[in-house]
Amino acid sequence: MKKITIGEASRQSGVKVPTIRYYEGIGLLSAPSRSEGNQRSYEPADISRLVFIRHARELGFEVDAIRTLLVLQDDPNQSCASADAIAKARLIDVEQRIRSLMALKVELEAMVAGCGHGRVDQCRVIEVLADHGQCAHNHH
Amino acid sequence: MKKITIGEASRQSGVKVPTIRYYEGIGLLSAPSRSEGNQRSYEPADISRLVFIRHARELGFEVDAIRTLLVLQDDPNQSCASADAIAKARLIDVEQRIRSLMALKVELEAMVAGCGHGRVDQCRVIEVLADHGQCAHNHH
């Protein structure tokens, strides 16, 4: 079994070196064995775990949610109700964010379109920001 | 001219009290005059500025960008090219985020739909996360 250095693990998983050490620190990744010179030595399973974590992070899952998902992954006999719940919650969140961003896009487009590249006092960018009543973006 | 307390300013602007003090600390908002008892006393113009800041933050502008926008707002004779550039950059960013989130939504929907509420080893949520090759979500 060839030893995988942290740099190699980083290249293979797409997770940056300091981030791997950080994940170890917060207990997302168990501490690997060390070489004689105290250097971390990973195994293929660790790479899979890192890929799993990276992918979950890219999907916007929080570290705490990933912790739960990892526990589920380690025990395949469990019910996947928790995993399902986490994914569903995340889906609702994503849908909400898409809605906000779409509304926001409309506003930004109006701002940019309304800017005649003249002076600031004719610029809709500033105007829209200053006058909240003009836009559809309401709160509480 | 009646004095506006920080609490009143907060209510009128929709910016929380500690956040107002924070904005003063980082120089987004100039320090207001104080009452005899050392309490901040705001004027209507400060409320407008706070509303401007809040709205810009809601649109996702970073504090540094807002700083620039505020400078522009204070000098209406300037060209609005900078404001336009900031808004355009923000628009591109928002469009990019919408695209990622849409891709993500598709993946999450597949995960949730594929989960038969059985055991973890049949669960697509875990599976999709573990096997990056299965999804359309590619990076660098």
Place this chain on the structure above:
DNA sequence: CTACATCCTCTAGCGACTAGAGGTGCAAGG
């Protein structure tokens, strides 16, 4: 005059990293 809300300053914490200092390990070339 007393109760109580609101204000003050200050420091520390959040999430999820990222950057840098200061030192050690290791593989390859001369």
Place this chain on the structure above:
DNA sequence: CCTTGCACCTCTAGTCGCTAGAGGATGTAG
């Protein structure tokens, strides 16, 4: 064998945009 130079180690502190809490002063209503 020795040096070069990169990759590794630990540790602390910084990032962003706040938020929370301690511990104390002020302002207002009854």
